[in-house]
Amino acid sequence: MNFKKLLLIPVLSAALCQPALAERIQIDKVVATVNDGVVLQSEVDQIVNRVKEQANQQGTELPSDKVLRIQATDKLIDETLILQLANRMGLTISDAHLDQTLANIAKEQGGTIVDLRNSIEAAGDSFQAYREEVRKEITVGQVKRSAVDRRVYISPQEIENLNKILAQQTGQSEEYNIGHILIKIESKANPEEIEEARERAENVIKFLNEGKEFKRIAIASSGGANALDGGQLGWMGINEMPTLFAEAIKGKKKDELVGPLRSGAGFHIVKVQDVRGREIVETVEVRSRHILLEPSIILSEEKARDMLAGFVKDLRAGKADFAELAKEHSQDPGSALKGGEYDWTDPTTYVPAFRDTLLSLEQDEISEPFRSNFGWHIVQLLDKRVADKTEQAKMNRAHQLLFRRKFKEESFKWMREMREQAHVEVLENK
Template sequence: MNLKKLLLVPILSMTLAHPVWAERVQLDKVVATVNDGVVLKSEVDKILNRVKKQAEQQNTELPSDKVLRIQAIEKLVDQVLMEQLAARMGMEISDAQLDQTLANMAKDQGGTIADLRQSIEASGESFQAYREEIRTEIMISQVQRGAVDRRIYISPQEIANLQQILEQQTGQSEEYDIGHILVKVESKANPEDVQNARERAEKVIEFLNEGKEFKRIAIASSSGAKALDGGQLGWMSINEMPTLFAEAVKGKKKDDIIGPLRSGAGFHILKVQDIRGRQVVERVEMRSRHILIKPSIILSEEKARDMLAGFVEDLRAGKADFAELAKEHSEDPGSALKGGEYDWTDPTTYVPAFRDTLMSLEQNEISEPFRSTFGWHIVQLLDKRVADKTEQAKANRAHQLLFRRKFKEESFKWMREIREQAHVEVID
């Protein structure tokens, strides 16, 4: 039985021994059902406490608890749906993969996992609970990426057209720090509902023009995915934004309020919080070779790591040949037959664990075994160069920008479809 579904547990021993004093002890409360899963009050409270703590640290004024609670429940409903999809797909995130992700996160912050743990526990949270949250985030990201990627097609003509536009621009392209508020309109809304939503959006714009804090208004009013983050979409160029946003933002100045913009999701309000320039120049490229071992039911995580550790020891002692080991053992079909070798490549195109490990090596150095989303690797840096890749970079960037734009649009559509197919009931 799903423990989350236990709302009240009677203390039977107390009932039998002392019937006058018998009572029911409330362990937790269900605030929403999502298909055969639930959202618990304790989970909502945890999010609320975190948002309040962050707001206090950032000196941000928050709306009422009722508004915050609605936002938190919506976030958790989507999370439960993703967890259910992952379970149906049989997707699991191993401890080794989780540890590698945490190590990368700690490294980005200039520390170690021990430092990260100390920071989490100093804030009053359980590090073990934090680990599980990160595991869930990785899983949700992989579920979303796997489902949405298949819906995206980018034609050579689209890339060529965007390249032409980029080439017509000056040496520096602009990026915008965007704040976003969505006043949602249901897909089956009638004209009266649409008009009511438009009026709410115009009221939000009125508040913003009066100087009210954007983050607070976003948390209180937005139905967008980043509502609890104050509607912060972060830095984006025109070409990375959804088309609707891109056309509205062109030519705008810092602090401009834009909207309401109508889409199938509802009415959007944007704020240009800042603008900066960006220029693509030279690229560092690396030539490398690696061996990939994928854990399985037969081969455990530990055995896969130990197997590669043995290879490293033999290679450093001159007892083995890297290319021969790769041909015999590597499970990367794209490189195994070539002795594990990758031609000159921009390392930033690799997954984070592979990228960071490769970039930390000296020429001809062989890494220790490390975990990525694909499995366990060892990698050797063969050579490094700085190359003028302007034309290739333009093509790569055009593809990347198109992919990001379509990924955002398709992610929203996909999530909306999943939500409409689910049976969700929020308990008042």
């Protein structure tokens, strides 16, 4: 037997494998250490290539590759620190949560998860790798929110101040169609004459609230310069109005009456006949009551549904009282003691099954039994209205603007503190 020949085979095999092994190590070399974790060159390259591809599609000019690599490395270091914190917190993203997120992504693109998978694989990428990348992004987002949200404080005064600034900016485009009635007071009028003029002004407002035509009342009662024109002052912005009017009219809605406003000339009554250039936010609100039964070992799904079906039959026949049934049987502790009743609420805040059933009902109608993730329900629509949420929407907008700004500031501070407390070493240039 030729022992030299046998020994030569593994030696030769090892020699042939060395260049390939060296090449693999070169591709995946460590560019940074982050506590007990590492950032690999291949991860940096993946981000850089992705940025280049997006820039190429959008026709965007990029900085040098060196700058891109530095930015990508910083991003990966931050991400690694956050994922390490998530691991210490015991935070995990379930497959169900991940699948729901992927379904939402696919829906935004006008397709299904299958379409999303086909699109990713058609581009030569791994769908499984994409799933894990999305899982990582969800994890990073949740850790950041839980850590940074509690660092953000916004006072009511900050919201009010910003809302005033925003109102001044948007108020420039708001215009009001104004009707004006003046109940004149002579310059030498005594207190009795002034009081008499005030009473006349109050009577004019009473007539207008009863539905009397504004122009006719103005022609008959007004001492203003535009009386013969029915008191019509036309369209004007806040800055074009007399200060007395501007302060009282700003923010008022169409058909609102303002006054009587006292000036040296007398008592003014102003009607906002129309408004333009203003964003109006209206929301449908509902008042309802319901009975909830939660299936259990004792109460099966079928029995819960059948019990509620019996309640519906008795209620429609007038043989039972909804409030009494709710107090006796409903397992919703928040509403049972109130006869199952919910106060005026935006229905979009309810779970989909409850919301959709409620909005399908006519006033006073009682639903058939239906299932939500809480259990089996019947619900009755008591009333419906359209609520003006314009002011609330403005306050919400101011809060969101402040929150986004402060969240960015606090995120930067939090990340810097994380870096300072961690052992991070960049090796790329060593």
